[in-house]
Amino acid sequence: MPRPAVRRLQWSSFFALAVDAHPVYADSFDLLFDPVEDIVDEHEHCGWANPIDLTIKASTSSPFEAHGQEVIEIREDDCGNRVLMMGGFLQCHSVDEHIYHEMMIHPALSVFLLQSGRAPEKIFLGGSGDGAGPREVLRWRSVLNATMVDIDYEVTRFASEWMPQLANGSFQDPRLHLVTGDAMQYLQELPKDHTFDVIILDFPDVADSRALEKLYSVDFYRLCREHMHEKSVLVAQTGPCTHMNRAGFRASCNMLEHFILPSIVKVFQEVDVLLHPMATWKVDRSISSEWSSFTMARLAEFEPLDVSQESWRKHIDGELRYYSGARHVAALHHPRPMVNRLLTLRGKAPLPGTSPLRQAAAEL
Numbered sequence: 001m002p003r004p005a006v007r008r009l010q011w012s013s014f015f016a017l018a019v020d021a022h023p024v025y026a027d028s029f030d031l032l033f034d035p036v037e038d039i040v041d042e043h044e045h046c047g048w049a050n051p052i053d054l055t056i057k058a059s060t061s062s063p064f065e066a067h068g069q070e071v072i073e074i075r076e077d078d079c080g081n082r083v084l085m086m087g088g089f090l091q092c093h094s095v096d097e098h099i100y101h102e103m104m105i106h107p108a109l110s111v112f113l114l115q116s117g118r119a120p121e122k123i124f125l126g127g128s129g130d131g132a133g134p135r136e137v138l139r140w141r142s143v144l145n146a147t148m149v150d151i152d153y154e155v156t157r158f159a160s161e162w163m164p165q166l167a168n169g170s171f172q173d174p175r176l177h178l179v180t181g182d183a184m185q186y187l188q189e190l191p192k193d194h195t196f197d198v199i200i201l202d203f204p205d206v207a208d209s210r211a212l213e214k215l216y217s218v219d220f221y222r223l224c225r226e227h228m229h230e231k232s233v234l235v236a237q238t239g240p241c242t243h244m245n246r247a248g249f250r251a252s253c254n255m256l257e258h259f260i261l262p263s264i265v266k267v268f269q270e271v272d273v274l275l276h277p278m279a280t281w282k283v284d285r286s287i288s289s290e291w292s293s294f295t296m297a298r299l300a301e302f303e304p305l306d307v308s309q310e311s312w313r314k315h316i317d318g319e320l321r322y323y324s325g326a327r328h329v330a331a332l333h334h335p336r337p338m339v340n341r342l343l344t345l346r347g348k349a350p351l352p353g354t355s356p357l358r359q360a361a362a363e364l
C-alpha cells in the first residue's frame with residue numbers, strides 16, 4: 001500500500017511539465033476523475049479533508065523493522081468511515097480503497113488474460129497485508145493459488161479485526177497461501193522454475209523508509225523476472241503523482257521518476273504506467289486530488305491487446321465499482337508522453353514498445 005497524503009514526500013528535485021491540451025486528456029481525465037469527485041462531494045460533511053485530524057478509534061503497534069516501532073491506527077471520520085493509518089501515513093480509507101485495489105489488480109490480470117489467451121491461475125502478492133489486494137485477486141475464479149508474502153502480520157491481524165471488509169473473507173479462502181516474511185527472501189528461496197502468471201507488488205512508498213529501497217531495485221526486479229514465464233505480467237504500486245490537471249497535465253511523480261522507471265526499464269521489455277485519482281489522498285486543500293501510479297511490466301514483445309472489449313469481465317465474481325475497459329485505456333493516456341519526455345530529458349531512450357493501447361497517447 002502507498003502512504004500518501006499526510007506528510008509531504010521529501011525529494012531533492014521536482015519535475016513538472018506541461019503538455020498541450022488535447023481532447024484525449026480531457027476525456028480520459030473526466031472518465032477517471034468524475035467518480036472520485038462524486039465521492040468527495042458525497043463526503044463533504046464527513047470531515048476527512050486531512051486524515052490526521054480524525055478521531056482515533058483503535059491502535060496497536062508493530063515491531064516491523066523497516067519502520068522501527070510503528071503505530072498502526074484505525075481512525076474514523078464523522079460519518080463512521082474507517083481509515084487505516086500506519087506511522088502517521090494514510091494507508092487505506094474505506095470510502096475509496098476500492099478504486100486503488102481494483103486498479104492495482106484487474107488491469108494486470110486482464111492484460112495477462114489477453115496476452116496469454118488463458119485466465120491467470122498462479123499469483124504472487126508482495127505486501128498488501130490489509131487483505132484488500134488478495135480480495136480483488138480471489139474474485140477471479142480462475143485463480144488457483146495466490147501466494148501472499150507480507151512482512152508484518154500485525155497489519156493483517158489488526159485490519160481483520162477493525163476493517164474486515166478489506167479482506168472480505170479472503171484470509172479464509174483456501175486458495176490463499178499467506179506467508180509472513182520478507183518477499184525478497186521468499187522469492188530467493190523459491191525454486192527458479194517456480195513461476196507466477198502475475199506478480200503484484202504492493203509495498204509502501206520508498207519515501208517512507210530507506211529499508212524499502214531494495215524492493216524497488218534492479219536486483220529485485222531481476223529476481224521477480226526469474227519467477228515469471230514469457231507471458232507473465234508484473235505490476236507494482238509506484239507512488240503518488242501530484243499536480244494533475246484536465247488540460248494535459250503538470251505531473252510530479254517523484255517515486256516513479258527517481259526509483260521505478262530507471263530500474264524497471266533495465267529488466268523488462270514492455271513497461272506501462274497507469275494513473276488514476278484518489279479521493280482521500282490530499283496533501284493539502286489546494287490540490288483536488290493526488291493520483292496513484294501503477295507500473296506494469298512484461299517480458300513479451302509488443303502484442304496488440306484490446307482491454308476495451310472486456311473479455312475479462314466474465315472471469316470476475318461480483319460487481320466492479322471503478323475498473324472498466326475504458327478506464328484502463330484512460331489510465332494509460334496520461335503517463336506515456338510524460339514518461340517518455342522525462343526519460344528523453346534525462347538523456348535516456350524512451351520506453352520500448354508501442355501498443356495500440358497507448359497509441360492515442362503516443363500520437364500526441
Ligand SMILES: *[C@@H]1O[C@H](CO)[C@@H](O)[C@H](O)[C@H]1NC(C)=O
Binds near residue numbers: 146
Ligand atoms: C501455493 O503456492 C505456493 C508457492 O508459491 C506453495 O508453497 C503452496 O503450497 C501452494 N498452495 C497450494 C494450496 O497449492
Ligand SMILES: *[C@@H]1O[C@H](CO)[C@@H](O)[C@H](O)[C@H]1NC(C)=O
Binds near residue numbers: 136139168317
Ligand atoms: C465480499 O464478499 C461477498 C460474499 O462473498 C461478495 O458478494 C462481495 O461481492 C464481496 N465484495 C468484494 C468487494 O469483494
